[in-house]
Amino acid sequence: MTNASVPELPTATKVVIIGGGIAGVATAYFLAKEGIATVVCEKGRVAGEQSSRNWGWVRKQGRDPREIPAAKLSLDIWAGLETDLGSDLGWTRGGISYLAANDKEMQGFERWLEDVQPHQLDSRLLSARETDALLKTDGSKWAGALYTASDGRAEPGKAVPALATGARRLGTVILEGCAVRGIETEAGRISGVVTEKGEIACEAVVCAGGVWSSLFCRSLDITLPQLKVRATACRTTPGPRPFESAVDAGPVAIRPRQDGGFTVAPGTAVAFDIVPDALRFFRDFLPALRGQSGKLRLRLGRPFMEELMRPKRWRPDEVTPFERVRVLDPEPDRAFAEAAFAAAKAQFPHLQGTEIAETWAGAIESTPDAIPVLSEVESLPGFYIATGFSGHGFGFGPAAGRLMADLVSGVTPRVDIAPFHFSRFANGSDLTPYDFT
């Protein structure tokens, strides 16, 4: 809990936000700055799920070109956030590098640079020699790299709790252990929410429920195609730090941590538990699945039955699936973590004296086209969705919050959010994710 005293359930507010991850809390923070009364309802604890389990990378590099304006906005917000909040977030502009094993990968980086050229980023290609100079390695493991010096990192364990404290200071009520079960409407518009602790009247609801957003929407007859993967990561004991950049080196990704260790993870390899929604959304995700072949480790096990048996609808006085899983804490795949750590040690000699200190996993949710939803739902005025960050919502979170606050308060969002509109899933839009390779 990020606040010692437990606030009471307000009977009315202007905006209710479902979810105390970075998307929900950042939205609340920026709404509070506009003086808009907001209540955040979190079923578990602030940043208990994805927002505290991620690698902490904050990047423009490698993004879908449609996301670049918002990604730039997010970097600008991150740069001022520690001062704004008066808190240490572990924010460091240490750069981000993607290493290329061969010329084909370098060509992929080159294509991305061409695609984002209108946005005038500082991203650039490094030669093999420049890559070695950056990483203080001793020669020719890499064909080169894509490098963005202005990208950075922050500490997931600090950032969202600090944002929550900042929002609370400005008047936001944040209720932990308070699942939202459903909504109330009046003349077809949002008029309130029903939580496990009672009702709150409101004019707008923002669903920022992470991996749970699709289930919540389904209970309202809103179809939000969303699937999740299980990603494992670990942190090492402290060791020497020859470079500051976070590095994606193919089978392994590492970033320096504020505590002197490194967060190490198995690159893009993730486990995909086959669940009923995989069948339900198969068609939507087909283009994405084609691009991911070889990276997903498919599993059919207990999660299929668990999710099959999970209620999809409930009465307001019934305990919901949100209360049954207060904090989604998937089992880490230790073999993944150990393989990633071994690969990291082989690539980066400075890790030789370190050990794995902790291993964890998180469920990462994705939309079919791997870009978020930041949108009102036209069929239900007053109901907004901020979700689908597809593995990069920590870096994107502050912009998501800023843009959602614009949208909810009726101001034209400061960068174009048309590509993130919810209607794209039903209007025949091409849902093929941007191909970075």
Ligand SMILES: Cc1cc2nc3c(=O)[nH]c(=O)nc-3n(C[C@H](O)[C@H](O)[C@H](O)COP(=O)(O)OP(=O)(O)OC[C@H]3O[C@@H](n4cnc5c(N)ncnc54)[C@H](O)[C@@H]3O)c2cc1C
């Ligand atoms: C291992 C891993 C590595 C990652 N690495 C990076 C990275 O380096 N950089 C990056 O940018 N991103 C990264 N991500 C992705 C990033 O963490 C997420 O995109 C981001 O945190 C999503 O934030 P969110 O607020 O949408 O969701 P979450 O943080 O998951 O928060 C959603 C919250 O909603 C709550 N909730 C759901 N339903 C209800 C309900 N009905 N009532 C009340 N509360 C509810 C949940 O309990 C949860 O706390 C990574 C993720 C993982 C797991």
